[in-house]
Amino acid sequence: MIKKFLELGYQPLANSYLLKKNLNKKEKKFKLEVGFNKNNYLVSILKTVAKEKMFNINYPYKSSESYTMRKSFKDLSKDIKNRFKPKFIIEIGSNDGAFITNFNKGSVVGVEPCKNLAQITKNKKYTTYAEYWSQELSKKITKRKKADIVYSANTLSHIENFDEIFKAINNALSEKGILIIEDPSLLKCLQNVAYDQFYCEHIYVFSALALRNILVKFNLEIFDVENIKSHGGSNRYFIKQKKNNSYKISKSVKREIDKELKFGLNKLSTYQRFATKVKKSKKKLLKIFDNLYNKNLRVIGYGATAKSCTVLNYCGIGKNYIDYFFDTTSYKINKFLPGSKILIKKYKKLNRNEIDFVYLGAWNFKEEIFKKEKTFIKKGGKFITHVPYPKII
Numbered sequence: 001m002i003k004k005f006l007e008l009g010y011q012p013l014a015n016s017y018l019l020k021k022n023l024n025k026k027e028k029k030f031k032l033e034v035g036f037n038k039n040n041y042l043v044s045i046l047k048t049v050a051k052e053k054m055f056n057i058n059y060p061y062k063s064s065e066s067y068t069m070r071k072s073f074k075d076l077s078k079d080i081k082n083r084f085k086p087k088f089i090i091e092i093g094s095n096d097g098a099f100i101t102n103f104n105k106g107s108v109v110g111v112e113p114c115k116n117l118a119q120i121t122k123n124k125k126y127t128t129y130a131e132y133w134s135q136e137l138s139k140k141i142t143k144r145k146k147a148d149i150v151y152s153a154n155t156l157s158h159i160e161n162f163d164e165i166f167k168a169i170n171n172a173l174s175e176k177g178i179l180i181i182e183d184p185s186l187l188k189c190l191q192n193v194a195y196d197q198f199y200c201e202h203i204y205v206f207s208a209l210a211l212r213n214i215l216v217k218f219n220l221e222i223f224d225v226e227n228i229k230s231h232g233g234s235n236r237y238f239i240k241q242k243k244n245n246s247y248k249i250s251k252s253v254k255r256e257i258d259k260e261l262k263f264g265l266n267k268l269s270t271y272q273r274f275a276t277k278v279k280k281s282k283k284k285l286l287k288i289f290d291n292l293y294n295k296n297l298r299v300i301g302y303g304a305t306a307k308s309c310t311v312l313n314y315c316g317i318g319k320n321y322i323d324y325f326f327d328t329t330s331y332k333i334n335k336f337l338p339g340s341k342i343l344i345k346k347y348k349k350l351n352r353n354e355i356d357f358v359y360l361g362a363w364n365f366k367e368e369i370f371k372k373e374k375t376f377i378k379k380g381g382k383f384i385t386h387v388p389y390p391k392i393i
């Protein structure tokens with residue numbers, strides 16, 4: 001039984017950046033509502049959008065755009081090589097290759113339905129299937145050899161059909177093969193009041209509790225979990241087939257689940273409290289923007305993220321408050337954020353003579369951004385964030 005606990009208004013598709021010529025066209029919007037399943041503790045958005053509308057020939061998000069993520073994938077690749085010594089790896093959602101390019105070409109295969117991204121790794125001669133992950137594809141890829149590791153970062157939370165995903169994974173895994181997935185942590189999302197983790201692409205925000213329940217049906221179990229910093233706090237789950245006795249269940253699994261239970265991720269009331277905090281967060285953020293507007297201060301945004309789409313449209317923040325966004329991603333530059341229609345400009349170092357305040361759309365990369373913008377900060381430039389509560393820093 002799914003209980004709705006959060007309403008985030010009518011939202012456009014988060015990664016559907018607008019061309020100037022389309023600014024006056026009516027955008028397709030959907031009702032963004034989030035619910036809690038009392039039976040398996042899964043948190044999901046209530047209305048989903050067809051995958052073809054989101055992940056197609058022109059996906060604008062590139063994992064390699066930040067140093068933090070490049071380093072995270074590189075470090076993980078080293079760990080995987082040392083700990084598991086895999087001969088064959090499949091990545092589901094290989095994006096622009098931030099993970100697979102750390103391995104030898106013959107030992108890894110990428111699956112990436114967004115054709116513009118798949119082409120990037122194809123050009124580097126990495127075997128890449130520009131298709132959606134499915135049982136059929138899994139059989140095709142593993143016809144000759146099964147995978148020692150199936151890896152997927154920030155992708156399984158984007159796929160609606162668990163049956164198809166996990167049956168395909170079970171087919172792909174070798175006898176001792178394992179699945180490693182990482183996605184934003186629901187616990188962190190709630191602790192940070194990071195309601196912008198909810199948008200069309202994030203069908204689910206997983207807890208270890210919910211994931212454990214879902215995996216049971218597929219004879220899969222979590223044997224290790226790591227809390228990692230990516231995307232404001234994620235979990236990296238190491239998962240094996242039940243019949244695979246090569247790995248002991250680490251204490252980390254119980255520790256994580258106990259933490260989640262202590263916080264109340266198994267109770268609807270926890271989510272209702274979160275929803276109240278979200279409403280307060282909106283009020284507080286608008287107050288900050290109002291104040292800056294009244295003082296005629298120059299405010300821009302940093303990182304035209306998918307997450308920003310939720311915040312800007314839920315709070316009603318537009319060109320009235322933010323002059324433009326800076327972003328490094330070529331696909332986004334000179335386009336406009338969906339809904340709010342704020343222009344995205346090609347990134348250049350923040351200049352204190354031109355800018356007073358900067359809204360952190362990419363708050364999850366705060367450390368990386370602050371390092372880059374040392375001079376701006378030294379000269380009195382300030383940032384605005386809504387995480388964990390709206391404030392100026």
Ligand code: JHZ
Pocket residue numbers: 061065066067154201202231302303304305306307308326327328329332347361362364365368369372
């Ligand atoms: P970032 C996307 O979400 C969509 P977004 C997707 N659904 C998902 O799950 C996550 O990624 C993984 C820019 N930037 O990573 C680059 C700068 O301009 O928070 C990106 O456009 N300068 C698949 O969009 C954006 O910010 C910088 O210095 O919420 C970051 O997007 C840095 C560090 C980033 O994901």
